Amino acid sequence: MxxxxxxxxxxxxxxxxxxxxxxxxxxxxxxxxxxxxxxxxxxxxxxxxxxxxxxxxxxxxxxxxxxxxxxxxxxxxxxxxxxxxxxxxxxxxxxxxxxxxxxxxxxxxxxxxxxxxxxxxxxxxxxxxxxxxxxxxxxxxxxxxxxxxxxxxxxxxxxxxxxDPARYERMNAFCDVLVVGSGPAGLMAAKAAADQGARVMLADLEPRFGGSANWSGETIDGAPAADWARRTVAQLEARDNVRLLPRTTVWGYYDNNTLAALERVSDHKEQPGKGEPRHRYWAIRARSVVLATGAFERPLVFPGNDRPGVMLAHAAERYANEFGVLPGERIALFTNNDSAYRTAVALKKAGASVVAIVDVRPEPSAEMRKLAAEAEAEIFAGHAVIATEGGKALSGLKLQRFDMANGSLTGDARSIHADCLLMSGGWSPTIHLASQAGAKAEWNAARQAFLPPKPTQQWPTQHWIGAGAFTGSFSTTEAIAEGRAAGLAAAGGTSTPAALPTVEAVPGDPDPAPVFEIRAKGKSFVDFQHDVTAEDVRLAHREGFVSVEHLKRYTTLGMATDQGKSSNVPGLAIMAEALGKPIPEVGTTRFRPPFAPVSIGSLAAERFGDLKPERLTPMHDWHLANGATMYSAGLWYRPMIYGHAGETVEQAYVREAKATRDSAGIVDVSTLGKIAVQGPDAAAFLDRVYTNMFSTLAVGKARYGLMLREDGLAFDDGTTWRLGEQDFLMTTTTANAGKVMQHLEYFLDVIWPELKVHVTSVTDEWAGAAIGGPKARQILAACVTGTSVDNATLPFMGIVRGEISGVPVMICRLSFSGEMAFEVYSGAGHGTHVWEALIEAGKPFGLITYGLEALGTMRIEKGHVTGAEIDGRTTARDLHLDWMLSKKKPFIGSAMMDREGLIASDRLELVGLIALDNRPLNGGAHIVEQLDEANPHGSIGHITACCYSPALGKHIALALVKGGKARHGTRANVSDPLRNRFGPVEIVSNHFFDPDGSRMHG
CATH class of the missing domain: 3.10.20.440 (2Fe-2S iron-sulphur cluster binding domain, sarcosine oxidase, alpha subunit, N-terminal domain)
Structure with missing residues (x-):
């Protein structure tokens, strides 16, 4: 034994x-x-x-x-x-x-x-x-x-x-009533709801249902409470409208009665059963929720309260009654409420020696004295424990007379030999889920605890009902009555239920005396997990951290896995005393999910490995079949290069970019965001959205546009085509397509609901190919029918419609590469057919396919901006796009774009860089005036994009540099200590190649 x-x-x-x-x-x-x-x-x-x-x-x-x-x-x-x-x-x-x-x-x-x-x-x-x-x-x-x-x-x-070789599952469940917690209140709630015909789920984090009924020593209907709990669970198991979830922690309460739970399916087994997961993540959507989550016993705050052998009284009672284990041979108790006396009796019945009950209250009730006598324990009323003795285990404790009125200690200290000290500082209802649901806790002076609010104060979409100790009802009789009432209300029941079970309770008033700290020499711990002491709380007050949220973060009180379960109220009480305020005025922190740690594997469940959503362009299979190396750009998969045997990535993109500039190249641009903007007010709406004018744009023409955020910073750029008087096709950057769509919908729904405009995302409806280079027009002319593509018919930013190989297409002449270029759009289902027709027509002219690396190289050479420069911190002026800021109209961001900080002379501005040592540059590297490799400092900017330029035969980059334009023609240095790259650079215009645009407009 x-x-x-x-x-x-x-x-x-x-x-x-x-x-x-x-x-x-x-x-x-x-x-x-x-x-x-x-x-x-x-x-x-x-x-x-x-x-x-x-x-x-x-x-x-x-x-x-x-x-x-x-x-x-x-x-x-x-x-x-x-x-x-x-x-x-x-x-x-x-x-x-x-x-x-x-x-x-x-x-x-x-x-x-x-x-x-x-x-x-x-x-x-x-x-x-x-x-x-x-x-x-x-x-x-x-x-x-x-x-x-x-x-x-x-x-x-x-x-x-x-x-991790374990398997995890993810489940979605729907029910009429979810009951969280299976103590007497939870069991009665589940039974009452099930009896009304409701679909019920009952979840409890313990392996056995019944909660305190399993170990409390009370009787229900004349039998041990544990037997009553087993019978009730068996009745629920027999119902086909009830699902029982043991070992299941409901850890998060979200909008519209959606709750997250973790079921530990096989952690308790040496080997999982066949096909059995380790954990199962549940997303439960319930019409109503019954919170019967019980309460946590609080520790008392006194010197040495963290020594091994000091335990909560409730825990010791549970070890004895549920596991048949005594917490020590000589046990003392330290309490400020009656519930510890019940523990003393339970431990005595289990065979323990209870040597003392130290009670801070000056006069325990006669009933409690009777229980102490039953436990054969000496009562030290009006005393407090002031120290514990021992090393890695408790060997004794010291106590002293305590005046509860002013918190002072008097008289001589005395020692008691004990190897276990049980403490009980009152009870805190487990209101974490209610707090997550938006409920504001209310202080109850009698319970010395925060309780959930009354149902009338709940958010209308979070329909929960509390029962049992969760509401501050600590007697089993009250818990059972509240549980049944909650179950009936949650199920919307009207039938008359059977009589309530009769309970023979163990006496013990859980209402504590309002004592939270015994001030004596030594460390008194409030948060055991983070080593936060009572003095730490007072120090936070002295240093100005008087908000409970600041207290939590400055001291780490109630963080990590603890989440205030035991430490919250004692810490708040000490802060309240320091502030000279009552606890309700100090308030409590809000509890965040998860209630208890959740395995990352369960959150991912079956979705592990490379299982992110994949968006494939219509020409994706063609790219793979023709040697493209693909990589992900956001959610899209796009060709990086079309490499030849033995080529490096740099060799491939240099070849592709050079061939495009020498002859012609074609690139898949289907991923560009495309939004149809239609309606009588479409033009006026675009005038408000873009910094430049679109209402003056002629039908059959396109215009480059810039959007700002409301704070005046650059948001996105792209071209918008006017297909009809009330019909526009907006294109956005690939990465920002979703954000721009949300941006437009927000302003139409919230700010300007009177505008008659409809926006529709059509990105996936169109396949796009951009063909550019000196011979691009000749290639198009060889395959397009139904329209001419000469300069008169299709000028720069012009739009025509025609056919390629029998497929209707729309062509716009615009350029991202700096070459004469055309974007060809067809229905997505015809994308590969049109793509192959263009490639076939281009063979006599030396047309090559190129990927994102070559596309990026040519855009850097030309000095065009992308998301690397429009990074949420730059303005139109920073990017030299101030010529697009209309002075004739207001637009989103115009009211904020001239703030002092956004027009400062030392802002980071877009520039070009040329590596004077002709070595590769790195994105993110800093630019400094004076190079100091031993102690890098003095950054004046950073590189946003870089490449080897086949057009210039040099390593170049775009960068954002303080006062950039004024530095053209000067020298600086690149400082990249992480990659050990240092060297001189020349600061130049961001337009490296064809700055006058003659190739693009020719």
Whole structure:
């Protein structure tokens, strides 16, 4: 028998022995044990090390809220860190290791951090590493010296890099009523809703339904509560309108009653069943939701409250009643409410020795004194624990008389020998999901807790109803009544239900005395996971972080996996005391999803590997068949090069660009965004959208246009073609097609709903080919029928309609390459046919196909801008497009584009660069006036795009440089320390090639 395992009791299978290892040591447990309960049964007290101080830590809780005992589970080379040992169900072959320690859990070298004192107080990383270093590294920032060590120390467990072989699933579910939590309130809600014929889903994060009924020691309908829970679950299992989801954490509450849940399908098994996933992600859409998520017991804040052997009373009761494990041999309790007395009785019945109950209240009730006598425990009323003793395990505690009226300690301290101290500081309803749904918590002075608001204050689209401890109703009788009422209301039921079960409850008022900190010598922890002390909270107040949201971020209180489950209210109470305000005025933070950590594998589910959405142009198969090397450009797959055998990428694009400029080239431009803008007010709408005029554009002509955002910064550019008086075809950059469509729809729907305009995305309806070069017109003339393509018929920015190989086409003469060029559009279904006809017609003229690399090279040579320059920070003036800013009309962004900061003389402006050492340049490299390879500094801009220019025979780039235009003809340097590229460059105009446009207009 294990040192702390009781002879009887619990819901474990004592006939089935499970073998597992923890930190390399072999242990055994029983079926039904968690890793925490199995180790506790063996007398293990040390489970982990704290985040900052690396203090030894033991179990604090028995559930998902556990902040200390986080472990890494190993399956072969796959490791999953930061799992609470309280949530790991043991199975044969389980391998778990502790975290955040070196070289071992017992002897952690980083425990020296405990000597850091105030140096490691709240916000130390914001302040300590900002000063300069003295000594050999003088001249550098202390942070740059410490960063490597700080980043190695950050976090708790270490993520693995091995490929995860496990399978994950994703499920969508729809129901009338989703019940979250399966304690007495949740079970009654599910049963009441199911009895009304509603489709019900019941989810609970534990492996067994029943919640507190499994271990509370109460009786329902004359039988142990656990038996009542089993009968109720069996009734639900027999219903075909009920789905039960054990081991399922509902972790997120989103709009329109959509909830996210994670089902742990096979973590508790040595090997998953055939076809069984490890985790299953549920997206549940419910008509109504019943939140019966219970409450978390809070710790008390006093010096030494984090020592291994100090545990929550509720957790100890659960270990004894559910797992048959005693938390210690000599147990003391420290409380400010009655619920701890129930724990004392339960532990005594399980065989524990309860030596003392320390109660901060001066006069416990007669009923509580009776329970203490039943537990054979001495009561120390009006006392508080002021310290704990021991090393890596508790050996004793000190207590002193406490005056609750003013929070002062009086008299001499006395010692009590105990190897386990249980604390109970009241209860916090688990309102995380309600908070995510938009509910604002309300402070309840009696409960000393934040409760969810009344249903009338809920968002209309988030229809949830609370029940049980979630609402502050801690008695089982109230929970059952509320659960049934909630289930009926959620199902819209009208039939008369049967009588409620009768409950014989264990007495114990959960309302605590409003005491949150015992101020004595030593560290008193508020957030155990992040080593946040009561003094850290007061320090944050002294340094001006008085908002609860700022407090959270400055001290890290309630962050990471904790999410305020145990630390929130004690921390807020200490801040309220420092501010001299009541807790309701201080408020509480909002809780964000996920409620508990979620495996990334479950979020991806079957969608792993290269499974992103793929958009293929109509000519995609032709490109593959003809040697194109494809790559993704956003969601689209486009040809990069059409390489010859043995060619590098650079050799291929140089050949393609040179051949296009010498003769002709053709490129697939089907990916350009295309939006039909139609209606009586279409021209007026475009005048408002673009910086230049479109209402004056003649039918059959196109115009280059620029859009600004409302803040005056450049948004997108492209050409728009006027196909009829009320019919325009707008083209956008490939990357911004969706954003521009949203932009147009927003202004039509919200800002100018009176305009009679309809916009339709037609990107996928058209196949596009751009053919350019000195011989481009001759090639078109050889294959187009129904129209001439000479200069008179098809001038620059002109549009004609005709046919190619019997297919109707629309042709616009415009150029992105700087050559005479034409864009040919046909219906998407005819794209490959027209493409092949153009290539066939071009063979006598030396036409070649080219990809995005050559296209980018020619656009850089010509100085055209793309998303690399229109990056959300540049203006029309920065890009030398101010000639497009109309002075005759307002447009989106015109009111903001002349702000002082947007017209400053030192703004980054578009320039060209030529590498004077004729070596390749790199995108993102900085431009500096004075080169300092040892200490790069003094950036005046950066490279946005670069290439080798076959037209110039040089390495060139486009860049954004301070006061760029004024620097034409001057020299600077490229500084790229990450890629060790330094060298001189000449700053020139961004128009490297054919600046007067004679080739394009010829």
């Amino acid at each position: 294990s040192p702390r395992r009781t002879d009887t009791g619990g819901r474990i299978d004592r006939l089935k022995t499970i073998r597992f290892t923890f930190d390399g040591a072999a242990y055994t447990g029983h079926a039904g044990d968690t890793l925490a309960s199995a180790l506790l049964a063996k007398g293990v007290t040390l489970y982990g090390r704290s985040f900052k101080y690396h203090r030894p830590r033991g179990l604090l809780t028995a559930g998902v809220e556990e902040p200390n005992a986080l472990v890494t589970v190993l399956k072969g080379e796959v490791r999953e860190p930061n799992i609470p040992a309280t949530m790991v169900e043991i199975h044969d072959g389980l391998v778990a290791i502790s975290q955040n320690r070196f070289p071992s859990l017992a002897w952690d070298i980083n425990a020296v951090n405990q000597l850091g004192g105030k140096i490691l107080s709240a916000g130390f990383y914001y302040k300590t590493f900002m000063g300069p270093v003295i000594g050999p590294l003088k001249g550098t920032r202390f942070w740059m010296f410490c960063e490597h060590f700080i980043r190695r120390a950050a976090g708790l467990g270490s993520a693995g890099s091995a490929k």
